[in-house]
Every structure is written in structure tokens, then in C-alpha cells.
Amino acid sequence: GENVEQHPSTLSVQEGDSAVIKCTYSDSASNYFPWYKQELGKRPQLIIDIRSNVGEKKDQRIAVTLNKTAKHFSLHITETQPEDSAVYFCAVFMDSNYQLIWGAGTKLIIKP
């Protein structure tokens, strides 16, 4: 079955700097890759997603890149702000059973 690895588990960056979180997956047939942000005590919320027919997608300060050949995708946050502090989860969609396979999460800490 699909396996998703997410790195790093914790990332601390200075406010205003960029943050990058990377996920690798095993099933080359996968074609949908969402990213979720979970603030403390809240539900995970979709922040950006990408499908296998594109290599990059941007939404203001966040972007996702996908390398299907290498089977990895990354979340990029530029000009980080205190409100970006949260846990970020990547996921990969399985067509066979309508499930998302989740990464273990990255705790992003923005230092003032």
C-alpha cells in the first residue's frame, strides 16, 4: 500500500524567512496531494493542493511543488508570520478506497 514520509518533524524559522516541508510517497499511480494546517486545538484545514497534471501551484505566500518522477512534493511558505505557527500535514489520495494517506506532521515554529 501507499506510504507517506514527511520531513522534518519540527521546523523552527525566523519570522520573515521561508519554510519548506517535504513529503515522499511510494505509489506512482497517486495523483492528488493536499496540504492541511492544524492550529492548536483546532481541526485540520486544507490550505493548498496539487494534482499530478501540474508541477507547481501558488496561493499568495504558500506554494506546493510536485515531482512525480521522484515521487515527492513540498510545501513552501515565504515571508513567514507568527500566524503560520501550526502543525502541517501532507497527504496522498488513494483512488482504490477513497482514503487519504497522511504524513506524520511537521510542527512549524515561527520565532519573532
Place this chain on the structure above:
Amino acid sequence: SQTIHQWPATLVQPVGSPLSLECTVEGTSNPNLYWYRQAAGRGLQLLFYSVGIGQISSEVPQNLSASRPQDRQFILSSKKLLLSDSGFYLCAWSGGDTQYFGPGTRLTVL
């Protein structure tokens, strides 16, 4: 637009007591529905998912069960809670591949 509700928001239950958590979705029909559990500081563990009324798939064998009595209603139950059942229970719905989460129920078993 679609909305997903969960209740209760918080729950404190003694070990050995029963459990019933409810999730309902508005604004869509025939959604895929999911129950997840999240232990403190941990990731998302899929417990059950359903692609239609009465169709439940279990991912983790344990003392929990799920039912889908109506198209947009998903219920998580237990006959006897264990200490290890404590956690943040999240319901999610999907119309295809993207999943959207409810506000969650924080369960503490004492």
C-alpha cells in the same frame, strides 16, 4: 455551501462507560464519511470510513464501532471505553478526493 457538524465538543467519561459521537453533513448528498482519532501531539489515525448508507469499513480493530443510519449522518460508538480511547475525534466528509473536517470532539476517559 457544505457544513459539517459534530457533537458534543468535549466529553469526559469514566472507563467502562458507553460512547456515542455524532456527525452530520449539510449541503451535499451521498458524501464519503470518515472518522479519525488524534492522540495528543500525534497524527491522524483513520478509524472508519463509509461510501454509502450502511457501508462501513474499519481500519483499526478495537472496541469502537461506526454506523451510518442516514445519508449524511455518521455515528461513532463504544460499549465500554478504555483509557486509551482518549483523544480528539474528527469526522470528515468528501465529495471526491478532498476531505473537509468537522470541529472535532475532545474525549477524555478517566
